[in-house]
Amino acid sequence: MKKMMTAFAVCMIAGLVSAQVESLNIVGYQTLTAPGQFYSSGSTFISVGSATGEWQLGDVAATGMDPTQDNIQFLSTATAFPEVTATYIDSVMSIALVGDESLVGWWNLDIDTPLDDLTFGAGTGFLCNFASSGVALTYAGEVLTSETSTLSLDLSGMQFPMIANFTPVDLTLGDLTVSGMDPTQDNIQFLDPATALPTVTATYIDSAMSIALVGDESLVGWWNLDIDTSLNDTALPAGSAVLGNFASSGVVISFPDPVPAT
Protein backbone atom coordinates (compact mmCIF):
# COMPACT_ATOMS: atom_id res chain seq x y z
CA MET A 1 0.00 0.00 0.00
CA LYS A 2 1.46 3.29 -1.00
CA LYS A 3 1.97 5.96 1.55
CA MET A 4 2.92 9.48 0.69
CA MET A 5 4.70 11.70 3.09
CA THR A 6 7.26 14.35 3.38
CA ALA A 7 10.36 13.08 5.12
CA PHE A 8 12.75 15.39 6.92
CA ALA A 9 15.40 13.53 8.89
CA VAL A 10 17.73 14.99 11.51
CA CYS A 11 20.39 12.53 12.60
CA MET A 12 22.84 12.11 15.44
CA ILE A 13 25.95 12.41 13.40
CA ALA A 14 25.44 13.64 9.86
CA GLY A 15 23.35 13.20 6.79
CA LEU A 16 20.24 15.07 6.09
CA VAL A 17 17.70 14.04 3.53
CA SER A 18 14.88 16.21 2.46
CA ALA A 19 12.67 14.39 0.05
CA GLN A 20 9.16 13.69 -0.89
CA VAL A 21 9.09 10.02 0.01
CA GLU A 22 6.78 7.59 -1.57
CA SER A 23 7.36 4.21 -0.08
CA LEU A 24 6.92 1.40 -2.52
CA ASN A 25 8.41 -0.99 0.00
CA ILE A 26 11.07 -2.26 -2.34
CA VAL A 27 13.33 -4.22 -0.04
CA GLY A 28 16.54 -6.03 -0.62
CA TYR A 29 20.11 -6.47 0.41
CA GLN A 30 23.47 -5.81 -1.12
CA THR A 31 26.89 -7.13 -0.15
CA LEU A 32 29.94 -5.05 -0.87
CA THR A 33 33.51 -6.20 -0.32
CA ALA A 34 35.98 -3.62 0.84
CA PRO A 35 38.57 -2.99 -1.91
CA GLY A 36 41.17 -1.93 0.60
CA GLN A 37 41.91 -1.02 4.18
CA PHE A 38 40.37 2.43 4.02
CA TYR A 39 37.08 1.79 2.26
CA SER A 40 34.67 4.74 2.11
CA SER A 41 31.14 3.43 2.23
CA GLY A 42 27.56 3.94 3.32
CA SER A 43 24.30 2.03 3.35
CA THR A 44 22.38 1.61 0.10
CA PHE A 45 19.06 1.17 1.88
CA ILE A 46 17.02 2.78 4.60
CA SER A 47 15.44 0.85 7.43
CA VAL A 48 12.31 -1.01 6.37
CA GLY A 49 9.30 1.13 7.05
CA SER A 50 11.36 4.18 7.99
CA ALA A 51 9.20 7.25 7.74
CA THR A 52 12.18 9.56 7.95
CA GLY A 53 14.51 8.04 5.39
CA GLU A 54 17.02 6.79 7.95
CA TRP A 55 19.04 3.65 8.47
CA GLN A 56 20.45 2.04 11.56
CA LEU A 57 23.87 0.58 12.07
CA GLY A 58 22.17 -2.65 13.04
CA ASP A 59 20.84 -2.89 9.49
CA VAL A 60 24.41 -3.59 8.41
CA ALA A 61 26.07 -6.96 8.83
CA ALA A 62 29.76 -7.58 8.43
CA THR A 63 31.74 -10.70 7.70
CA GLY A 64 35.45 -11.05 8.12
CA MET A 65 35.87 -8.24 10.64
CA ASP A 66 38.24 -8.77 13.52
CA PRO A 67 37.15 -6.58 16.45
CA THR A 68 40.75 -6.33 17.62
CA GLN A 69 41.95 -4.65 14.45
CA ASP A 70 39.02 -3.57 12.29
CA ASN A 71 36.56 -0.74 12.69
CA ILE A 72 34.48 1.84 10.91
CA GLN A 73 34.55 5.54 11.74
CA PHE A 74 31.93 8.23 11.36
CA LEU A 75 33.73 11.53 10.92
CA SER A 76 32.84 14.83 12.48
CA THR A 77 31.33 17.08 9.82
CA ALA A 78 33.10 20.01 11.46
CA THR A 79 36.66 18.68 11.64
CA ALA A 80 36.80 15.41 9.66
CA PHE A 81 38.16 13.66 12.73
CA PRO A 82 36.59 10.39 13.87
CA GLU A 83 33.59 10.99 16.06
CA VAL A 84 32.13 7.52 16.44
CA THR A 85 34.18 4.36 16.01
CA ALA A 86 32.48 0.98 15.83
CA THR A 87 33.54 -2.59 15.42
CA TYR A 88 31.56 -5.74 14.66
CA ILE A 89 31.28 -9.13 16.27
CA ASP A 90 29.91 -11.81 14.01
CA SER A 91 28.37 -15.15 14.90
CA VAL A 92 31.61 -17.10 14.87
CA MET A 93 33.37 -14.59 17.09
CA SER A 94 30.43 -14.36 19.46
CA ILE A 95 30.23 -18.12 19.93
CA ALA A 96 33.97 -18.27 20.44
CA LEU A 97 33.79 -15.59 23.10
CA VAL A 98 30.66 -16.38 25.05
CA GLY A 99 29.30 -19.60 23.62
CA ASP A 100 26.29 -18.09 21.95
CA GLU A 101 25.32 -15.35 19.48
CA SER A 102 24.42 -12.78 22.08
CA LEU A 103 27.30 -10.53 21.10
CA VAL A 104 26.54 -10.40 17.40
CA GLY A 105 26.33 -6.81 16.25
CA TRP A 106 28.08 -3.45 16.39
CA TRP A 107 29.96 -2.31 19.45
CA ASN A 108 32.24 0.41 20.64
CA LEU A 109 35.90 -0.57 20.82
CA ASP A 110 35.62 -1.54 24.47
CA ILE A 111 32.80 -3.92 23.56
CA ASP A 112 30.73 -2.62 26.43
CA THR A 113 28.31 -0.38 24.55
CA PRO A 114 26.14 -1.77 21.74
CA LEU A 115 25.81 0.55 18.75
CA ASP A 116 23.19 -1.24 16.64
CA ASP A 117 20.65 1.47 17.37
CA LEU A 118 22.75 4.33 16.05
CA THR A 119 20.64 6.07 13.40
CA PHE A 120 21.82 7.96 10.35
CA GLY A 121 20.24 9.79 7.48
CA ALA A 122 20.36 8.39 4.00
CA GLY A 123 23.64 9.33 2.37
CA THR A 124 25.71 9.31 5.55
CA GLY A 125 29.01 7.66 4.81
CA PHE A 126 31.79 6.33 6.99
CA LEU A 127 35.44 5.47 6.66
CA CYS A 128 36.54 1.91 7.27
CA ASN A 129 39.83 0.80 8.74
CA PHE A 130 40.17 -2.89 7.93
CA ALA A 131 43.51 -4.45 8.69
CA SER A 132 41.81 -7.72 7.77
CA SER A 133 41.43 -8.45 4.09
CA GLY A 134 38.22 -9.41 2.37
CA VAL A 135 35.83 -7.75 4.82
CA ALA A 136 32.33 -7.60 3.39
CA LEU A 137 29.48 -5.34 4.43
CA THR A 138 25.88 -6.39 3.79
CA TYR A 139 23.37 -3.60 3.64
CA ALA A 140 19.72 -4.52 3.95
CA GLY A 141 16.50 -2.62 4.04
CA GLU A 142 14.20 -0.63 1.85
CA VAL A 143 15.08 1.35 -1.26
CA LEU A 144 14.60 5.04 -0.74
CA THR A 145 12.48 6.48 -3.50
CA SER A 146 10.79 9.76 -4.22
CA GLU A 147 7.75 11.23 -5.90
CA THR A 148 10.12 13.26 -7.99
CA SER A 149 13.00 12.00 -10.03
CA THR A 150 15.62 13.01 -7.51
CA LEU A 151 16.61 12.48 -3.93
CA SER A 152 18.37 15.43 -2.33
CA LEU A 153 20.92 15.52 0.43
CA ASP A 154 20.92 18.82 2.28
CA LEU A 155 24.47 19.27 3.52
CA SER A 156 23.97 22.76 4.87
CA GLY A 157 26.41 23.69 7.59
CA MET A 158 28.57 20.62 7.08
CA GLN A 159 32.17 21.25 6.09
CA PHE A 160 33.36 17.63 6.00
CA PRO A 161 30.43 15.30 5.33
CA MET A 162 31.06 11.75 4.16
CA ILE A 163 28.61 11.47 1.29
CA ALA A 164 27.56 7.99 0.22
CA ASN A 165 25.81 6.79 -2.91
CA PHE A 166 22.83 5.61 -0.93
CA THR A 167 21.17 3.95 -3.88
CA PRO A 168 21.77 0.31 -4.82
CA VAL A 169 22.71 1.47 -8.30
CA ASP A 170 26.16 2.28 -9.64
CA LEU A 171 26.36 5.91 -10.66
CA THR A 172 28.81 8.42 -12.06
CA LEU A 173 29.37 11.94 -10.84
CA GLY A 174 27.53 13.21 -13.88
CA ASP A 175 24.36 11.64 -12.49
CA LEU A 176 24.49 14.03 -9.54
CA THR A 177 23.42 17.65 -9.60
CA VAL A 178 24.48 20.23 -7.08
CA SER A 179 23.42 23.60 -5.81
CA GLY A 180 25.33 25.91 -3.52
CA MET A 181 28.88 24.83 -4.36
CA ASP A 182 31.56 27.43 -5.01
CA PRO A 183 34.19 25.87 -7.28
CA THR A 184 36.92 28.06 -5.75
CA GLN A 185 36.47 26.71 -2.26
CA ASP A 186 34.26 23.61 -2.29
CA ASN A 187 35.09 20.12 -3.47
CA ILE A 188 34.62 16.43 -2.91
CA GLN A 189 37.48 14.01 -2.48
CA PHE A 190 37.70 10.35 -3.37
CA LEU A 191 39.92 8.66 -0.80
CA ASP A 192 42.36 5.96 -1.82
CA PRO A 193 41.32 2.66 -0.21
CA ALA A 194 44.98 1.85 0.31
CA THR A 195 46.06 5.07 2.04
CA ALA A 196 42.94 7.14 2.82
CA LEU A 197 44.62 10.01 1.00
CA PRO A 198 42.68 11.91 -1.65
CA THR A 199 43.11 10.61 -5.18
CA VAL A 200 40.52 12.52 -7.16
CA THR A 201 39.25 15.95 -6.13
CA ALA A 202 36.23 17.31 -7.95
CA THR A 203 34.24 20.49 -7.86
CA TYR A 204 30.96 21.48 -9.48
CA ILE A 205 29.89 24.31 -11.72
CA ASP A 206 26.19 24.99 -11.74
CA SER A 207 24.11 26.77 -14.33
CA ALA A 208 24.48 30.24 -12.85
CA MET A 209 28.26 29.93 -12.59
CA SER A 210 28.58 28.53 -16.09
CA ILE A 211 26.59 31.39 -17.55
CA ALA A 212 28.66 33.88 -15.60
CA LEU A 213 31.88 32.34 -16.88
CA VAL A 214 31.17 31.52 -20.51
CA GLY A 215 27.71 32.84 -21.22
CA ASP A 216 26.04 29.46 -21.53
CA GLU A 217 25.55 26.20 -19.63
CA SER A 218 28.36 24.32 -21.33
CA LEU A 219 30.41 24.18 -18.13
CA VAL A 220 27.66 22.69 -15.96
CA GLY A 221 28.96 19.56 -14.30
CA TRP A 222 31.86 18.13 -12.37
CA TRP A 223 35.43 19.26 -12.99
CA ASN A 224 38.91 19.00 -11.63
CA LEU A 225 40.06 22.04 -9.69
CA ASP A 226 41.67 23.57 -12.77
CA ILE A 227 38.35 23.34 -14.56
CA ASP A 228 40.05 21.85 -17.58
CA THR A 229 39.13 18.17 -17.20
CA SER A 230 35.56 16.96 -16.93
CA LEU A 231 34.96 14.44 -14.17
CA ASN A 232 31.37 13.63 -15.03
CA ASP A 233 32.33 10.07 -15.93
CA THR A 234 34.01 9.37 -12.59
CA ALA A 235 32.44 6.26 -11.11
CA LEU A 236 30.49 6.43 -7.89
CA PRO A 237 29.52 2.81 -7.23
CA ALA A 238 26.60 1.84 -5.04
CA GLY A 239 27.60 2.07 -1.42
CA SER A 240 30.76 4.05 -2.08
CA ALA A 241 31.36 7.39 -0.40
CA VAL A 242 33.35 10.56 -0.90
CA LEU A 243 34.55 13.19 1.56
CA GLY A 244 33.10 16.64 1.08
CA ASN A 245 35.07 19.81 1.82
CA PHE A 246 32.60 22.68 1.80
CA ALA A 247 33.40 26.19 2.92
CA SER A 248 30.00 27.20 1.54
CA SER A 249 27.13 26.71 3.93
CA GLY A 250 24.28 25.62 1.71
CA VAL A 251 25.40 22.70 -0.44
CA VAL A 252 22.71 20.33 -1.67
CA ILE A 253 23.54 17.26 -3.77
CA SER A 254 20.79 15.47 -5.64
CA PHE A 255 20.86 11.81 -6.65
CA PRO A 256 18.64 10.19 -9.26
CA ASP A 257 15.74 8.17 -7.91
CA PRO A 258 16.72 4.53 -8.47
CA VAL A 259 13.10 3.58 -9.07
CA PRO A 260 11.67 5.30 -12.12
CA ALA A 261 8.34 6.96 -11.52
CA THR A 262 5.36 5.16 -13.04
Add this chain to the structure above:
Amino acid sequence: MKKMTMIVAAVLIAGISQAAYVNWNSGAIKVPNPDGTFGANVGSTSGIYNALVTFWADDGGSPGDLVVGVTGTSDSSTSALSVLNGTTAGTVFTAGVTYWAQIAIWTTDGNYEMTSAAAAFVEAGTGNSTLNFLTGAGFVSATNKLPTEWTVVPEPTSMALLGLGVAALGLRRKFRK
Protein backbone atom coordinates in the same frame (compact mmCIF):
# COMPACT_ATOMS: atom_id res chain seq x y z
CA MET B 1 26.72 -7.17 28.50
CA LYS B 2 30.04 -8.56 29.39
CA LYS B 3 32.99 -6.38 28.81
CA MET B 4 35.39 -8.46 26.78
CA THR B 5 38.64 -7.64 28.49
CA MET B 6 40.31 -10.27 26.38
CA ILE B 7 39.53 -8.24 23.29
CA VAL B 8 40.31 -4.92 24.89
CA ALA B 9 43.71 -6.14 25.94
CA ALA B 10 44.57 -6.92 22.35
CA VAL B 11 46.29 -4.69 19.85
CA LEU B 12 45.10 -1.12 19.81
CA ILE B 13 43.05 -0.25 16.79
CA ALA B 14 44.74 2.51 14.90
CA GLY B 15 42.74 5.57 14.02
CA ILE B 16 42.29 6.69 10.47
CA SER B 17 43.04 10.39 10.84
CA GLN B 18 46.27 11.05 9.15
CA ALA B 19 48.15 13.71 7.40
CA ALA B 20 47.31 14.87 3.92
CA TYR B 21 47.99 17.76 1.59
CA VAL B 22 46.58 21.21 1.00
CA ASN B 23 44.53 22.39 -1.97
CA TRP B 24 45.14 26.12 -2.26
CA ASN B 25 43.32 28.66 -4.36
CA SER B 26 43.98 32.34 -4.97
CA GLY B 27 40.39 33.27 -5.57
CA ALA B 28 39.48 35.24 -8.68
CA ILE B 29 42.44 37.29 -9.89
CA LYS B 30 41.70 40.60 -11.51
CA VAL B 31 43.75 42.41 -14.12
CA PRO B 32 45.91 45.17 -12.63
CA ASN B 33 45.21 48.73 -13.69
CA PRO B 34 48.15 51.16 -14.06
CA ASP B 35 47.35 52.67 -10.69
CA GLY B 36 47.28 49.26 -9.06
CA THR B 37 43.53 48.97 -8.71
CA PHE B 38 41.70 45.90 -9.95
CA GLY B 39 40.18 45.51 -13.36
CA ALA B 40 38.17 42.62 -14.75
CA ASN B 41 38.81 38.97 -13.98
CA VAL B 42 41.83 37.68 -15.84
CA GLY B 43 40.07 34.76 -17.48
CA SER B 44 41.83 31.66 -18.77
CA THR B 45 45.25 33.07 -19.49
CA SER B 46 48.32 30.97 -18.92
CA GLY B 47 51.80 32.13 -18.13
CA ILE B 48 51.02 35.76 -17.37
CA TYR B 49 50.32 35.37 -13.68
CA ASN B 50 52.37 33.36 -11.20
CA ALA B 51 51.89 32.34 -7.61
CA LEU B 52 54.06 31.06 -4.85
CA VAL B 53 52.58 29.68 -1.65
CA THR B 54 54.69 29.34 1.45
CA PHE B 55 53.87 27.30 4.53
CA TRP B 56 55.17 27.55 8.08
CA ALA B 57 54.66 25.61 11.25
CA ASP B 58 52.87 27.40 14.06
CA ASP B 59 55.01 28.99 16.75
CA GLY B 60 52.78 30.06 19.57
CA GLY B 61 50.29 31.84 17.38
CA SER B 62 52.60 33.18 14.69
CA PRO B 63 54.52 31.67 11.77
CA GLY B 64 57.48 29.64 12.87
CA ASP B 65 59.76 27.32 11.02
CA LEU B 66 59.38 26.92 7.32
CA VAL B 67 57.67 23.65 6.55
CA VAL B 68 60.54 21.46 5.52
CA GLY B 69 60.51 20.40 1.92
CA VAL B 70 57.82 22.85 0.84
CA THR B 71 58.97 26.25 -0.37
CA GLY B 72 55.71 26.80 -2.12
CA THR B 73 53.93 25.88 -5.26
CA SER B 74 54.05 27.90 -8.41
CA ASP B 75 51.33 27.82 -10.97
CA SER B 76 51.40 29.98 -14.04
CA SER B 77 48.04 29.00 -15.44
CA THR B 78 44.58 30.25 -14.67
CA SER B 79 41.33 28.43 -15.06
CA ALA B 80 37.99 29.60 -16.33
CA LEU B 81 37.46 30.77 -12.77
CA SER B 82 40.33 33.27 -13.09
CA VAL B 83 42.19 31.57 -10.28
CA LEU B 84 45.62 30.19 -9.65
CA ASN B 85 45.56 26.97 -7.69
CA GLY B 86 47.55 23.95 -6.77
CA THR B 87 47.93 21.05 -4.41
CA THR B 88 50.99 20.65 -2.23
CA ALA B 89 53.08 17.55 -2.81
CA GLY B 90 56.15 16.14 -1.21
CA THR B 91 55.26 17.25 2.30
CA VAL B 92 52.42 15.82 4.29
CA PHE B 93 50.57 18.08 6.67
CA THR B 94 49.55 16.52 9.97
CA ALA B 95 45.85 16.31 10.71
CA GLY B 96 44.68 18.64 13.43
CA VAL B 97 47.89 20.67 13.47
CA THR B 98 47.95 24.44 12.94
CA TYR B 99 50.02 25.82 10.08
CA TRP B 100 50.44 29.22 8.43
CA ALA B 101 50.25 30.00 4.74
CA GLN B 102 50.88 33.00 2.53
CA ILE B 103 50.54 33.56 -1.20
CA ALA B 104 52.52 35.90 -3.44
CA ILE B 105 51.22 36.60 -6.93
CA TRP B 106 53.11 38.48 -9.59
CA THR B 107 52.82 39.17 -13.28
CA THR B 108 55.39 37.58 -15.53
CA ASP B 109 56.38 40.99 -16.92
CA GLY B 110 57.38 41.98 -13.40
CA ASN B 111 55.23 45.08 -13.29
CA TYR B 112 52.75 44.05 -10.60
CA GLU B 113 52.73 41.94 -7.51
CA MET B 114 50.65 41.31 -4.40
CA THR B 115 51.21 39.33 -1.27
CA SER B 116 48.59 38.10 1.14
CA ALA B 117 48.69 38.24 4.88
CA ALA B 118 50.03 35.12 6.53
CA ALA B 119 47.03 33.21 7.77
CA ALA B 120 46.60 30.26 10.09
CA PHE B 121 44.71 27.12 9.27
CA VAL B 122 44.22 23.71 10.83
CA GLU B 123 44.81 20.69 8.64
CA ALA B 124 41.65 18.64 8.18
CA GLY B 125 41.23 15.42 10.10
CA THR B 126 40.86 13.43 6.90
CA GLY B 127 41.54 14.38 3.33
CA ASN B 128 43.16 17.56 2.01
CA SER B 129 42.48 20.96 3.45
CA THR B 130 41.20 23.63 1.08
CA LEU B 131 42.47 27.22 1.35
CA ASN B 132 41.04 30.17 -0.55
CA PHE B 133 43.25 33.23 -0.14
CA LEU B 134 40.59 35.62 -1.38
CA THR B 135 37.60 34.65 0.70
CA GLY B 136 39.56 33.28 3.61
CA ALA B 137 37.74 29.98 3.24
CA GLY B 138 39.66 27.26 4.97
CA PHE B 139 41.57 29.58 7.27
CA VAL B 140 41.00 30.00 10.98
CA SER B 141 39.80 33.54 10.31
CA ALA B 142 37.55 34.34 7.39
CA THR B 143 39.17 37.72 6.85
CA ASN B 144 40.12 38.45 3.27
CA LYS B 145 43.73 37.43 2.94
CA LEU B 146 44.71 39.16 -0.30
CA PRO B 147 45.29 42.92 -0.47
CA THR B 148 42.77 45.16 -2.19
CA GLU B 149 45.10 46.33 -4.91
CA TRP B 150 48.19 45.37 -6.82
CA THR B 151 51.58 46.75 -5.92
CA VAL B 152 53.15 48.57 -8.86
CA VAL B 153 56.76 47.49 -9.13
CA PRO B 154 59.03 50.42 -10.11
CA GLU B 155 60.58 49.99 -13.52
CA PRO B 156 64.33 49.27 -13.57
CA THR B 157 64.86 52.33 -15.77
CA SER B 158 63.04 54.51 -13.30
CA MET B 159 65.09 53.10 -10.49
CA ALA B 160 68.25 53.78 -12.39
CA LEU B 161 67.25 57.37 -13.08
CA LEU B 162 66.35 57.81 -9.48
CA GLY B 163 69.76 56.52 -8.51
CA LEU B 164 71.51 58.88 -10.98
CA GLY B 165 69.51 61.77 -9.65
CA VAL B 166 70.58 61.07 -6.11
CA ALA B 167 74.19 60.72 -7.21
CA ALA B 168 73.99 64.02 -9.13
CA LEU B 169 72.79 65.84 -6.07
CA GLY B 170 75.69 64.44 -4.15
CA LEU B 171 78.23 65.64 -6.79
CA ARG B 172 76.74 69.15 -6.89
CA ARG B 173 77.05 69.44 -3.15
CA LYS B 174 80.64 68.22 -3.34
CA PHE B 175 81.71 70.76 -5.99
CA ARG B 176 79.97 73.61 -4.19
CA LYS B 177 82.08 73.10 -1.13
